[in-house]
Amino acid sequence: MHSTAIALIQLGAVFFGLGLLGKMAWRVGISPIPLYLIGGLAFGQGGLVPLHGIEDFTHLSSEIGVILLLLLLGLEYSAAELMTGLKRSWTAGLVDIVLNATPGVIAALILGWGPVGALAMGGVTYISSSGIIAKVLGDLGRLGNRETPVVLSVLVFEDLAMAVYLPILTAVLAGVSFLGGLSAVGISLAAITVVLVIALKFGRYVSAVVDSPDPEVFLLKVLGAALLVAGVASQLQVSAAVGAFLLGIAISGSTAENATRMLEPLRDLFAAMFFVVFGLNTDPASIPPVLGLAVALAAVTTVTKVATGWWAARRQGIGRMGRARAGAALVARGEFSIVIASLTVASGAVDGELAALATAYVLLMAVLGPVAARVVEPLAKKFTRKRGTAPATA
Amino acid sequence: MNVEVTPLPGIGTRQDFMIRAGRRIGVITHRDGKFELIVSSLEDPDDCTASIALTAAEASTLAGLLGSPQLVAHLQEQQREVAGISTKQFPIPPGARFDGSPLAETELRTRTGASIVAVVRAGSVHPSPRPDFVFAGGDLVVVVGTADGLSAAAELLGGG
Numbered sequence: 001m002h003s004t005a006i007a008l009i010q011l012g013a014v015f016f017g018l019g020l021l022g023k024m025a026w027r028v029g030i031s032p033i034p035l036y037l038i039g040g041l042a043f044g045q046g047g048l049v050p051l052h053g054i055e056d057f058t059h060l061s062s063e064i065g066v067i068l069l070l071l072l073l074g075l076e077y078s079a080a081e082l083m084t085g086l087k088r089s090w091t092a093g094l095v096d097i098v099l100n101a102t103p104g105v106i107a108a109l110i111l112g113w114g115p116v117g118a119l120a121m122g123g124v125t126y127i128s129s130s131g132i133i134a135k136v137l138g139d140l141g142r143l144g145n146r147e148t149p150v151v152l153s154v155l156v157f158e159d160l161a162m163a164v165y166l167p168i169l170t171a172v173l174a175g176v177s178f179l180g181g182l183s184a185v186g187i188s189l190a191a192i193t194v195v196l197v198i199a200l201k202f203g204r205y206v207s208a209v210v211d212s213p214d215p216e217v218f219l220l221k222v223l224g225a226a227l228l229v230a231g232v233a234s235q236l237q238v239s240a241a242v243g244a245f246l247l248g249i250a251i252s253g254s255t256a257e258n259a260t261r262m263l264e265p266l267r268d269l270f271a272a273m274f275f276v277v278f279g280l281n282t283d284p285a286s287i288p289p290v291l292g293l294a295v296a297l298a299a300v301t302t303v304t305k306v307a308t309g310w311w312a313a314r315r316q317g318i319g320r321m322g323r324a325r326a327g328a329a330l331v332a333r334g335e336f337s338i339v340i341a342s343l344t345v346a347s348g349a350v351d352g353e354l355a356a357l358a359t360a361y362v363l364l365m366a367v368l369g370p371v372a373a374r375v376v377e378p379l380a381k382k383f384t385r386k387r388g389t390a391p392a393t394a
Numbered sequence: 395m396n397v398e399v400t401p402l403p404g405i406g407t408r409q410d411f412m413i414r415a416g417r418r419i420g421v422i423t424h425r426d427g428k429f430e431l432i433v434s435s436l437e438d439p440d441d442c443t444a445s446i447a448l449t450a451a452e453a454s455t456l457a458g459l460l461g462s463p464q465l466v467a468h469l470q471e472q473q474r475e476v477a478g479i480s481t482k483q484f485p486i487p488p489g490a491r492f493d494g495s496p497l498a499e500t501e502l503r504t505r506t507g508a509s510i511v512a513v514v515r516a517g518s519v520h521p522s523p524r525p526d527f528v529f530a531g532g533d534l535v536v537v538v539g540t541a542d543g544l545s546a547a548a549e550l551l552g553g554g
Contacts (some may be wrong), residue, residue, distance in 0.1 A: 144432030
């Protein structure tokens with residue numbers, strides 16, 4: 001009884017503390033993710049307040065957090081939106097991959113983490129945070145802007161890229177050979193194709209399995225299905241997160257919308273736990289040595305994301321200011337970079353330093369992203385005024 | 395009017411059009427049913443000077459405010475071909491004779507030959523109100539009838 005009481009008090013303090021951090025973060029207009037990570041660093045090894053007796057719970061919660069993060073990423077866009085996104089913005093999507101994965105790949109190779117580490121770090125610097133970006137665009141009243149569909153279509157493409165990337169990453173992390181890696185690529189491409197076809201043609205059947213007019217039944221069925229699929233996927237060495245993601249894509253239509261609404265608070269709860277646990281498992285002492293590199297990486301990938309957005313918006317005939325806004329909006333990295341880092345570190349295939357670098361990198365980018373989106377307009381205005389003679393369009 | 399419909403993946407749909415004043419004006423329909431009224435900036439047509447969140451009820455009230463004057467004009471337009479019939483709207487002031495009474499109690503059709511085709515309340519239009527429709531102060535009653543019928547209706551609805 002006594003240990004339960006202590007566990008409850010610890011958990012309560014953690015959640016309440018995270019709530020206060022989240023409130024603070026949104027008040028100053030940044031994402032709470034970096035604060036959750038710092039919270040985790042403070043509680044964990046060598047941190048201020050070590051936690052005892054709730055490790056089992058926090059570990060499982062963080063796993064559920066990853067599953068829900070990816071389930072909702074899959075639910076976010078319908079299969080039809082993914083297909084139009086693929087058709088319309090694949091060039092912008094490719095530019096995005098090349099520009100933004102390369103810095104991570106190079107950094108990993110310089111650090112001697114080998115091709116596996118390079119694959120992981122490429123993912124960490126590539127994937128934008130659709131959660132932070134959607135929130136920031138809404139907060140800044142930019143949903144009606146002409147460049148916003150461009151930003152969203154880049155995010156849609158990244159979503160699809162994740163569907164191919166994650167199975168490959170998990171296969172490579174599991175230590176398959178080069179040939180095995182190739183077959184993993186084949187299998188993951190086949191899997192995503194099958195899931196997209198199912199979602200497009202038979203989505204209503206998948207939806208019908210989990211759908212229910214009763215919210216309570218619906219919640220239990222969706223959550224149950226997600227954990228079941230994730231568990232089975234994990235047993236098949238495909239990673240729980242990937243399974244949940246593919247299930248999210250397969251569920252479509254109004255069922256997907258209801259599921260999103262229902263699961264969002266749960267995701268926020270468990271995802272917060274996931275960030276804390278990730279911070280917990282990272283030794284705060286390991287951050288300072290990689291901080292310089294993280295800052296350099298942040299600077300480079302800020303420029304490359306801005307370039308991506310600029311280029312994509314320009315192709316759609318958006319003016320200079322709109323291009324700058326589109327570029328700055330895409331800068332934020334967050335939850336999915338941490339998911340990739342956590343999958344990589346958990347496998348033990350790459351040096352644990354990757355966790356420290358990814359943490360420091362996301363700490364910077366999750367703060368920098370919303371700030372960049374906010375200051376881009378005044379900055380760009382100052383810049384164009386200084387240049388004065390620059391033509392209005394280029 | 396050329397309304398452009400743009401899907402916003404993960405968010406909803408944007409519908410907007412260019413107005414003569416040189417701005418884009420439109421509505422974002424969120425997936426969860428919320429609305430946003432958007433007005434583009436004059437200096438930067440890509441940007442929005444205003445994006446105003448509206449609840450479903452607020453959106454329908456605004457739509458009514460903008461749409462209801464057109465309703466009467468539209469009805470008048472339609473009845474122009476029918477000789478001798480026209481459309482008029484009468485207010486029910488608060489505290490008037492029929493404020494709080496059901497439509498049937500006016501016996502408008504029996505007494506004047508004119509009929510009530512719609513009631514505009516708080517910006518939204520209630521078309522073809524049933525006999526049990528209860529009037530409230532501030533309602534605008536849209537009546538169709540002959541010139542004689544309409545003046546009789548004016549007396550009945552407006553008179554104490």
